[in-house]
Amino acid sequence: MLDNKLWLVYITSPMQAKKRNIKLVIEYDGTNYRGWQSQSGNHVTVQETIMDAIKQITGERVILYGAGRTDSGVHAIGQTASFYSRTKIPPERLRAALNSNLPKDISIRSVEYMKSSFSAQFQVKSKTYCYTILNTEFPSALMRNFSYHVSKVRLDTKKMKQAARHLVGTYDFRSFASASRKKENWVRKIYSITIARDKGIIKIVVRGNGFLYNMVRNIVGTLILAGKGSMKPEAIKEILKLKDRRKAGPNVPPQGLCLMKVEY
Amino acid sequence: MLDNKLWLVYITSPMQAKKRNIKLVIEYDGTNYRGWQSQSGNHVTVQETIMDAIKQITGERVILYGAGRTDSGVHAIGQTASFYSRTKIPPERLRAALNSNLPKDISIRSVEYMKSSFSAQFQVKSKTYCYTILNTEFPSALMRNFSYHVSKVRLDTKKMKQAARHLVGTYDFRSFASASRKKENWVRKIYSITIARDKGIIKIVVRGNGFLYNMVRNIVGTLILAGKGSMKPEAIKEILKLKDRRKAGPNVPPQGLCLMKVEY
Numbered sequence: 001m002l003d004n005k006l007w008l009v010y011i012t013s014p015m016q017a018k019k020r021n022i023k024l025v026i027e028y029d030g031t032n033y034r035g036w037q038s039q040s041g042n043h044v045t046v047q048e049t050i051m052d053a054i055k056q057i058t059g060e061r062v063i064l065y066g067a068g069r070t071d072s073g074v075h076a077i078g079q080t081a082s083f084y085s086r087t088k089i090p091p092e093r094l095r096a097a098l099n100s101n102l103p104k105d106i107s108i109r110s111v112e113y114m115k116s117s118f119s120a121q122f123q124v125k126s127k128t129y130c131y132t133i134l135n136t137e138f139p140s141a142l143m144r145n146f147s148y149h150v151s152k153v154r155l156d157t158k159k160m161k162q163a164a165r166h167l168v169g170t171y172d173f174r175s176f177a178s179a180s181r182k183k184e185n186w187v188r189k190i191y192s193i194t195i196a197r198d199k200g201i202i203k204i205v206v207r208g209n210g211f212l213y214n215m216v217r218n219i220v221g222t223l224i225l226a227g228k229g230s231m232k233p234e235a236i237k238e239i240l241k242l243k244d245r246r247k248a249g250p251n252v253p254p255q256g257l258c259l260m261k262v263e264y
Numbered sequence: 265m266l267d268n269k270l271w272l273v274y275i276t277s278p279m280q281a282k283k284r285n286i287k288l289v290i291e292y293d294g295t296n297y298r299g300w301q302s303q304s305g306n307h308v309t310v311q312e313t314i315m316d317a318i319k320q321i322t323g324e325r326v327i328l329y330g331a332g333r334t335d336s337g338v339h340a341i342g343q344t345a346s347f348y349s350r351t352k353i354p355p356e357r358l359r360a361a362l363n364s365n366l367p368k369d370i371s372i373r374s375v376e377y378m379k380s381s382f383s384a385q386f387q388v389k390s391k392t393y394c395y396t397i398l399n400t401e402f403p404s405a406l407m408r409n410f411s412y413h414v415s416k417v418r419l420d421t422k423k424m425k426q427a428a429r430h431l432v433g434t435y436d437f438r439s440f441a442s443a444s445r446k447k448e449n450w451v452r453k454i455y456s457i458t459i460a461r462d463k464g465i466i467k468i469v470v471r472g473n474g475f476l477y478n479m480v481r482n483i484v485g486t487l488i489l490a491g492k493g494s495m496k497p498e499a500i501k502e503i504l505k506l507k508d509r510r511k512a513g514p515n516v517p518p519q520g521l522c523l524m525k526v527e528y
Contacts, residue, residue, distance in 0.1 A: 027405045075406060099403055107405040139363055141291045141371040142339060146406075 019084040022094070023112045023120055024064075026050070026079040029105040031145045031255070035072045036079070046070075046106060050081070053101040057094070058087040065121040067262040071214070073254035075146065078109070078128075078261040082120035120262070126191060128207040128261040131220045131252070136200035147201070148220075148256035155227030157197050160204075162233035163226035164193040166240070167219060174243040176219055177212035178251060186212060186243070195223070205260070214251050222249030283348040285378045286358070288328075290314070290343040293369040295409045295519070299336045300343070310334075310370060314345070317365040321358070322351040329385040331526040335478075337518035339410065342373070342392075342525040346384035384526075390455060392471040392525040395484045395516070400464035411465070412484075412520035419491030421461050424468075426497035427490035428457040430504070431483060438507040440483055441476035442515060450476060450507070459487070469524070478515050486513030 026046070034043035051064050066081040089097065091111040098108045134140055134147040135155050167190055174186040190208040204223065206216050222239065225231035231249070239247045290310070298307030315328050330345040353361065355375040362372045398404055398411040399419050431454055438450040454472040468487065470480050486503065489495035495513070503511045 029405045029408070077406065095402060104403070104408045105405050107403045107408075109402050138359060138373050139368070139371045141293045141369050142341065142410075144293070144368045144371075 019086050019116075020088075021082060021084055021114045021116045021118055022087075022091075023080060023082045023110075023114045023118065024050070024098075025109040025112075026081060027077050027107045027109055028075060028079065029145070030070060030073050030075045032105060033072065035074065036066050036068065036070045046076075046079075047081070049103065049106060050098070050108075051083075053098050054083065054085070056101045057089070057097045058085055060085055060087070065119065067120050067124050068127055068211075068259050070257075070259055071254050074257045074259070075255075076259040079259050080120045080262040080264075082114065082118060084116075118264075120264075123264050124210065124262055126207055126209055126261075126263045127211060127259065128205060128263075129211070129216045130258050130260050131204045131206070131216060132256045132258070133202040133204070133220075133224070134200060135197070135202050143201075145255050146258070148252050150224065153228045155202060155224065156229065157195050157202060157227065159229065159233050160202075160223045160227040161195050163223050163231075163236050164195060164204075166234070166236035168193055171240050172243055173212055173215055173240070175239045175245055175248045176215045176222070177245065178214035178218065184212075188212065188215070193219075217251045217254070217257060218245075218248055220256070221252045224252065225249040283350050283380075284352075285346060285348055285380045285382055286351075286355075287344060287346045287374075287376045287378045287382065287384055288314070288362075289373040289376075290345060291341050291371045291373055292339060292343065293409070294334060294337050294339045296369060297336065299338065300330050300332065300334045310340075310343075311345070313367065313370060314362070314372075315347075317362050318347065318349070320365045321353070321361045322349055324349055324351070329383065331384050331388050332391055332475075332523050334521075334523055335518050338521045338523070339519075340523040343523050344384045344526040344528075346378065346382060348380075382528075384528075387528050388474065388526055390471055390473055390525075390527045391475060391523065392469060392527075393475070393480045394522050394524050395468045395470070395480060396520045396522070397466040397468070397484075397488070398464055399461070399466050407465075409519050410522075412516050414488065417492045419466060419488065420493065421459050421466060421491065423493065423497050424466075424487045424491040425459050427487050427495075427500050428459060428468075430498070430500035432457055435504050436507055437476055437479055437504070439503045439509055439512045440479045440486070441509065442478035442482065448476075452476065452479070457483075481515045481518070481521060482509075482512055484520070485516045488516065489513040 028046050033046050037047045038045045047064050054062050062083040064081045064083045095108050095111040132147040134149045139149050170189040172186045173188050188210050192207045194205045196203050226233050292310050297310050301311045302309045311328055318326050326347040328345045328347045359372050359375040396411040398413045403413050434453040436450045437452050452474050456471045458469045460467050490497050
C-alpha cells in the first residue's frame with residue numbers, strides 16, 4: 001500500500017498519466033474470501049480475484065486500490081476501487097467482460113472512467129456499513145451467511161438507539177478499535193447510526209468519514225449489550241473517554257456486516 | 265410414497281396410534297441439495313438430511329412426509345412435513361435439538377404436536393411460492409443463488425400482470441406441467457398471482473391449492489415472454505386450451521423459486 005504522499009507522486013508520474021483511471025463499484029459475497037486484501041498473500045482475496053480478471057481481459061498486471069479493507073466473511077454491495085490501465089474498452093463493455101471473467105460471488109455494478117487524480121482509496125468522504133442481526137429464537141438457513149443470530153434475549157432497540165446516539169459525532173474511537181497501532185490517529189466522525197427492526201431482523205446502518213479496524217463490529221457488539229440490558233446506554237460516554245478497547249463490548253462476527261456505499 | 269387410501273390405513277393402524285404425530289415448518293437453502301426428495305436415492309436430499317437428524321435425536325428411523333417436493337436448487341421458507349415418533353421431547357426442545365443436529369443450510373422454524381389424523385402431505389389447502397427475477401443489466405453476487413437474472417430486456421410488469429390474470433382460477437394446467445403422466449389429473453386452482461417490482465427485483469407470488477411438476481417455473485417462463493413483449497398477454501387463454509406443454513414458455517431455473525407457506 002502506498003501512503004498519501006507516495007500516491008500523489010504515483011498518479012502524477014508521466015507513466016500513469018498516459019493511462020486511464022478506472023473506478024469500479026463492486027458487490028461481493030465475502031463468505032469464501034479472505035477479505036478484500038490479505039496480509040500474507042497466501043489466501044484468495046476479492047482484490048486478487050478482480051486483479052486476475054483484469055489481467056485476463058487487458059493483459060495488464062494492475063494494482064487495484066479499494067476504499068475499504070473488508071475482513072474475511074464481510075460482504076459488500078457498494079465497495080469501490082480504482083486502477084490505472086491502458087485499455088480502451090468502453091466502460092459498459094468492460095463491465096460485461098469483467099462479470100464474465102469473475103466468479104459469480106463477485107459482481108461489478110459499474111465501471112467509470114475518472115480524472116487521473118481520482119483515488120478510490122484516499123478521497124473517501126463517507127462510508128456506509130450495514131450490520132444485520134437475526135433476533136429470533138430459531139436460526140435461519142437462508143440468512144446464515146448474512147446475519148448474526150442472537151437467540152436468547154429479545155433486544156430492546158430503543159435502548160440500542162439511545163446508546164448509539166452517544167457515538168454520533170467526532171470522537172477518539174480507540175475503545176472501539178481492535179489491534180490498533182500506537183501512533184495511529186483514532187479520531188473519526190460518525191455522521192449517523194440508524195437502527196430498525198422488521199420482525200426478527202434488526203439492521204444497524206452506520207455512516208462515517210472512516211472507520212478503524214473492526215470499529216463497526218465493535219460498536220455493534222457494544223450496542224447489543226445495551227439492547228440486552230446488561231449495559232446502560234449512557235455508559236457509551238464513559239467507554240469513549242477511557243480509550244481502552246477492553247471497556248467496550250465484544251467484536252461481533254463478520255458475516256452480518258456489509259459495506260453498502262462509498263461516497264467521494 | 266403412500267397414496268391417499270394407504271395413508272388412512274397407515275395412520276389408523278394401532279402401531280401409529282401410540283406415537284406422536286409431529287409437524288415441522290422448515291426453511292432451507294436448496295443450493296446444495298438434490299431437492300426435497302430424490303427418485304434415485306443416491307443424492308443428498310433435504311428430506312434424508314432431516315430424517316438423519318431425527319434418528320440422531322430419537323434413535324428412530326422415521327419417514328418424513330413433506331408438503332411440497334421442491335426440486336434441486338429450490339429453496340423454502342415455510343416447507344411443512346410430518347412424521348410419527350415415540351419421542352417425548354417437548355416441541356421447543358425438539359426444535360433446538362434438530363437445529364443443533366442439522367447443517368446450517370436447513371433450519372426448523374417450528375415443531376408442533378398434531379392430532380394423529382393430520383398429514384402434512386395430504387391435507388394441504390394451499391401452497392404459496394415466490395419466484396424472484398433480477399431484472400438488471402449487471403448480475404448480483406449476493407442474490408446469485410436466490411434469483412434468475414434477466415439482463416437484456418426491461419420486463420414490462422403491466423403486461424405480466426395482464427397475462428397472469430388469465431391463470432387465476434380453476435383450469436387444466438397441462439400446458440404448464442413438465443413430464444406429466446398420461447392419467448394424471450391436471451386440474452388445479454390458482455387463488456392469486458401478484459407481481460411487484462422494487463427497482464431491479466421482480467417478485468412473483470403464486471398461491472394455489474396445488475401445483476403440477478414444474479408448474480410455477482413454467483408459468484414464470486411464460487409470464488416473462490409477455491413481459492418481454494414476445495407474446496400477447498391474452499395468448500395465455502389459448503395456451504391453457506391447447507393442453508400442450510410445447511405451447512407455453514420455457515422452464516425458468518430453480519434458484520429463483522422459494523416455497524413460502526403451506527396452509528391446512
